[in-house]
Amino acid sequence: MTTQSLIDRQSIIVLSLLAATAVLVPVLNTVAPPGSALHLSDYLVPLLGKYLCFALLALSVDLIWGFCGILSLGHGAFFALGGYAMGMYLMRQIGSRGVYADPILPDFMVFLNWRELPWFWHGFDWFPIAALMVIAAPGLLAFIFGWFAFRSRVTGVYLSIITQAMTFALMLAFFRNDMGFGGNNGLTDFKEILGFPIQSGSTRIVLFVLSTVALAAGYLLCKWIVNSKLGKVLVAVRDAESRTRFLGYRVEIYKLAVFTLSAMIAGVAGALYVPQVGIINPSEFAPANSIEVVIWVAVGGRGTLAGAILGALVVNAGKTWFTGALPEFWLFALGGLFVFVTLLMPRGILGGGTDLWAKVRRSRTRHAPGGLPYAAE
Amino acid sequence: MIILRHLLAAFAVLIGMASSAFAGVYEDALPKFAADSYAETDAAISAVAGSGHPLSLKVVEAVRDGRLLVSSGQIIIREPSGNLISAVTGQAFGPTPSGLKPVRINNRVRRAIEAALGSLTLLSSDPAARLQAARAVFRSRDETALPNLETAITQETDANVKGALQIARAAVLLGASGTSTADRLKAVEALQARGDQDALALLSTLPVGVQPEVADAAGKAVESIRSRLAFWNALQNVWYGISLGSVLLLAAIGLAITFGTMGVINMAHGEMVMLGAYTTFVVQEAIRTYAPELFGISLFLSLPLAFVVAGAVGILIERTVIRFLYGRPLETLLATWGLSLILQQTVRTIFGPTNREVGTPAWMSGALEIGGLSLTYNRIAIVIFAFAAFATLLLVMRYTSLGLYMRAVTQNRRMAGSMGIRTNRIDALAFGLGSGVAGIAGVALSQIDNVSPNLGQSYIIDSFMVVVFGGVGNLWGTLVGAMTLGIANKFLEPYAGAVLGKIVLLVAIILFIQRRPRGLFALRGRAVEA
Numbered sequence: 001m002t003t004q005s006l007i008d009r010q011s012i013i014v015l016s017l018l019a020a021t022a023v024l025v026p027v028l029n030t031v032a033p034p035g036s037a038l039h040l041s042d043y044l045v046p047l048l049g050k051y052l053c054f055a056l057l058a059l060s061v062d063l064i065w066g067f068c069g070i071l072s073l074g075h076g077a078f079f080a081l082g083g084y085a086m087g088m089y090l091m092r093q094i095g096s097r098g099v100y101a102d103p104i105l106p107d108f109m110v111f112l113n114w115r116e117l118p119w120f121w122h123g124f125d126w127f128p129i130a131a132l133m134v135i136a137a138p139g140l141l142a143f144i145f146g147w148f149a150f151r152s153r154v155t156g157v158y159l160s161i162i163t164q165a166m167t168f169a170l171m172l173a174f175f176r177n178d179m180g181f182g183g184n185n186g187l188t189d190f191k192e193i194l195g196f197p198i199q200s201g202s203t204r205i206v207l208f209v210l211s212t213v214a215l216a217a218g219y220l221l222c223k224w225i226v227n228s229k230l231g232k233v234l235v236a237v238r239d240a241e242s243r244t245r246f247l248g249y250r251v252e253i254y255k256l257a258v259f260t261l262s263a264m265i266a267g268v269a270g271a272l273y274v275p276q277v278g279i280i281n282p283s284e285f286a287p288a289n290s291i292e293v294v295i296w297v298a299v300g301g302r303g304t305l306a307g308a309i310l311g312a313l314v315v316n317a318g319k320t321w322f323t324g325a326l327p328e329f330w331l332f333a334l335g336g337l338f339v340f341v342t343l344l345m346p347r348g349i350l351g352g353g354t355d356l357w358a359k360v361r362r363s364r365t366r367h368a369p370g371g372l373p374y375a376a377e
Numbered sequence: 378m379i380i381l382r383h384l385l386a387a388f389a390v391l392i393g394m395a396s397s398a399f400a401g402v403y404e405d406a407l408p409k410f411a412a413d414s415y416a417e418t419d420a421a422i423s424a425v426a427g428s429g430h431p432l433s434l435k436v437v438e439a440v441r442d443g444r445l446l447v448s449s450g451q452i453i454i455r456e457p458s459g460n461l462i463s464a465v466t467g468q469a470f471g472p473t474p475s476g477l478k479p480v481r482i483n484n485r486v487r488r489a490i491e492a493a494l495g496s497l498t499l500l501s502s503d504p505a506a507r508l509q510a511a512r513a514v515f516r517s518r519d520e521t522a523l524p525n526l527e528t529a530i531t532q533e534t535d536a537n538v539k540g541a542l543q544i545a546r547a548a549v550l551l552g553a554s555g556t557s558t559a560d561r562l563k564a565v566e567a568l569q570a571r572g573d574q575d576a577l578a579l580l581s582t583l584p585v586g587v588q589p590e591v592a593d594a595a596g597k598a599v600e601s602i603r604s605r606l607a608f609w610n611a612l613q614n615v616w617y618g619i620s621l622g623s624v625l626l627l628a629a630i631g632l633a634i635t636f637g638t639m640g641v642i643n644m645a646h647g648e649m650v651m652l653g654a655y656t657t658f659v660v661q662e663a664i665r666t667y668a669p670e671l672f673g674i675s676l677f678l679s680l681p682l683a684f685v686v687a688g689a690v691g692i693l694i695e696r697t698v699i700r701f702l703y704g705r706p707l708e709t710l711l712a713t714w715g716l717s718l719i720l721q722q723t724v725r726t727i728f729g730p731t732n733r734e735v736g737t738p739a740w741m742s743g744a745l746e747i748g749g750l751s752l753t754y755n756r757i758a759i760v761i762f763a764f765a766a767f768a769t770l771l772l773v774m775r776y777t778s779l780g781l782y783m784r785a786v787t788q789n790r791r792m793a794g795s796m797g798i799r800t801n802r803i804d805a806l807a808f809g810l811g812s813g814v815a816g817i818a819g820v821a822l823s824q825i826d827n828v829s830p831n832l833g834q835s836y837i838i839d840s841f842m843v844v845v846f847g848g849v850g851n852l853w854g855t856l857v858g859a860m861t862l863g864i865a866n867k868f869l870e871p872y873a874g875a876v877l878g879k880i881v882l883l884v885a886i887i888l889f890i891q892r893r894p895r896g897l898f899a900l901r902g903r904a905v906e907a
Contacts, residue, residue, distance in 0.1 A: 151891070164838065173876075173877075334718055335719035339716060
């Protein structure tokens with residue numbers, strides 16, 4: 001097996017599309033006059049930014065599911081943890097502008113009659129700490145969880161179920177007021193980020209551009225991993241775990257590493273998501289959300305990276321359209337999508353397209369002399 | 378006519394004799410009401426209550442309701458009907474005197490009234506009123522009620538009321554100042570025998586200056602009551618746990634069959650439960666419209682229908698979706714999740730998003746009291762039903778050819794196929810059976826949970842936990858898993874709260890799976906890895 005170059009045709013397409021988006025969206029939003037056909041209205045910028053965060057989350061799921069065969073039904077938990085870390089920073093930035101005007105305590109703590117800040121809230125007023133926690137909190141959870149799970153060889157549907165139990169337990173925990181994360185309402189009413197007002201158009205554009213950059217970086221990181229020797233081992237684990245173990249690889253260490261990294265990427269996605277939507281609450285931990293992420297990946301094409309991005313964008317655009325136009329049909333559409341993709345399109349849009357392309361090429365080469373009509377895969 | 382007059386005369390003489398027998402206490406107490414002092418009123422009420430005079434109950438009730446009137450030294454009762462009668466004779470009072478003023482009461486007087494009424498109604502002819510009175514005396518511990526109590530105890534025929542009276546007497550005796558040591562010890566004994574929270578409170582707050590041996594006995598009694606209460610409390614928790622466990626068992630047992638036989642995760646399993654619950658709703662609606670007299674057996678009619686409906690949907694799902702996904706368990710998981718969304722939305726579209734009212738037949742309401750336990754009938758019915766369903770399923774697996782084939786396929790699919798078992802057909806039937814069982818679980822759950830399109834969602838994670846914990850391919854594992862989780866949950870709740878208890882349990886299961894990745898009762902052998 002040859003190592004592919006990091007910048008292949010797929011990467012060039014993905015990166016140039018992302019670059020174009022990063023330039024076009026701000027330009028269409030600010031330069032094009034309101035009312036013109038080209039103008040991108042203000043509410044669309046954070047919406048598109050949200051899609052990009054979801055795409056990054058889908059990318060992190062594709063890395064473990066598509067290349068290592070770990071179906072996590074709890075990746076929303078890592079996303080939400082990153083989001084909460086960012087939300088805690090944003091809460092501390094409100095300062096005395098909250099309803100109760102307490103310079104230290106966020107509103108919900110004043111409301112609960114708390115006297116002082118819980119220990120785990122210290123340091124979150126300083127951005128580098130918060131940024132570190134965005135990566136560290138999901139990473140640590142994934143590391144501990146994966147350490148136990150992979151070492152004792154919990155695989156397949158069992159792993160899927162306990163990841164689901166994990167995110168469900170976290171959801172219940174974050175719903176509790178005593179946890180100190182705002183309970184039911186979560187964290188919201190943010191004022192500014194790094195001194196810039198969070199509602200203003202320019203901040204939103206910067207956040208949008210940052211999301212594209214993060215997505216591009218995440219894509220390149222994943223691409224680099226799957227093209228490296230590590231990536232080859234991961235694929236080997238996916239296809240024949242026992243055989244890989246017998247060949248001498250410490251399978252659990254590979255799995256643990258890629259699982260932790262994937263959780264960190266999901267955390268970054270969550271951190272970028274929160275300032276753009278302006279709220280984080282425990283419903284982000286809902287098991288249903290995490291399962292939905294998996295279907296984004298499946299729709300786009302599992303194990304293709306670019307497909308995860310495509311799937312997240314397509315499904316979420318569809319969701320926005322459906323919930324606006326035919327709200328009662330969205331669940332039919334989503335449910336149908338799950339069934340349709342798994343039954344008829346197991347390789348997703350991108351994989352299906354590639355197959356089709358290969359078939360076309362094959363039928364051409366069949367007529368050419370010396371061609372291999374049915375190459376073994 | 379003459380006879381009547383004679384009778385009346387005799388009656389008047391009798392009354393006169395009766396009142397003269399009690400002459401003194403009652404008559405002496407009455408003028409105190411005219412003093413317009415709370416302390417005097419208080420004393421008067423106690424005296425009247427202890428006098429045994431036939432009018433005393435009327436007087437005390439009149440004070441309570443502000444109907445005891447005073448006018449220049451005369452004490453007059455205004456009857457609820459508005460008539461005025463003399464408090465001394467009970468005869469109708471002539472012309473309304475001027476300057477009638479009700480006797481005023483404050484909280485202290487109210488307490489006295491409460492105690493006096495308790496003691497007075499002890500002799501009432503209505504057993505329920507007597508029981509109430511005994512409880513009131515137990516709470517007030519009014520010494521003046523003692524004579525009435527003694528009389529009441531000797532007259533009492535109802536064992537229940539008699540017990541309450543004796544407890545009340547024990548409470549009074551314990552608190553009274555002049556009680557002998559022997560009586561106090563007896564009182565402690567009686568209270569210990571009662572052994573509830575009230576007795577506990579009484580025994581732990583003894584009056585000052587009580588004899589040391591009584592204090593000793595009371596201390597021991599407190600200990601014994603505490604351990605008794607703890608025991609009943611634990612038993613009640615076990616019951617709640619069994620009740621929750623049987624709900625989990627019902628929800629999970631069908632899942633165990635499909636997961637065990639086919640190795641696929643049916644995420645739409647919760648929706649099968651929901652379909653069963655909605656079937657019950659539809660059946661009940663139909664019965665209400667066409668045959669209201671059958672309402673009592675609506676649940677029995679719903680059971681087979683729910684089994685058929687959910688089972689048919691299950692077979693349909695298996696034939697149209699799942700059979701194309703064999704060997705790809707993760708994809709099956711996703712596809713069934715999609716199906717669950719579709720089923721939920723379908724039900725929401727047909728029946729609306731709000732909760733639907735499923736009635737409880739009369740025979741299922743109420744509760745059974747055993748010792749310190751209170752078991753509601755609907756929970757008892759569900760526990761019995763869950764175990765019956767479990768036993769039936771166990772028999773099906775053990776003694777029918779379908780069960781035999783299913784066990785064979787569970788153990789080694791290819792070998793079973795080689796022996797001539799049509800594994801495809803067994804899969805479809807197993808899926809239908811699992812779904813049908815989920816449907817009848819829905820009938821049971823409609824009695825204790827809201828019937829809404831989200832009904833299934835709330836059980837799916839718990840059911841998975843049960844199956845994963847108990848192990849696949851063994852129904853006993855599911856039983857042990859469900860009961861363990863149910864009881865553990867109910868024992869954690871008092872210490873950690875409902876939500877935290879559940880979190881602790883989830884984390885415990887996640888850790889447990891690390892130790893035993895295939896559950897408590899794992900299938901052994903090469904086949905499971907295939």
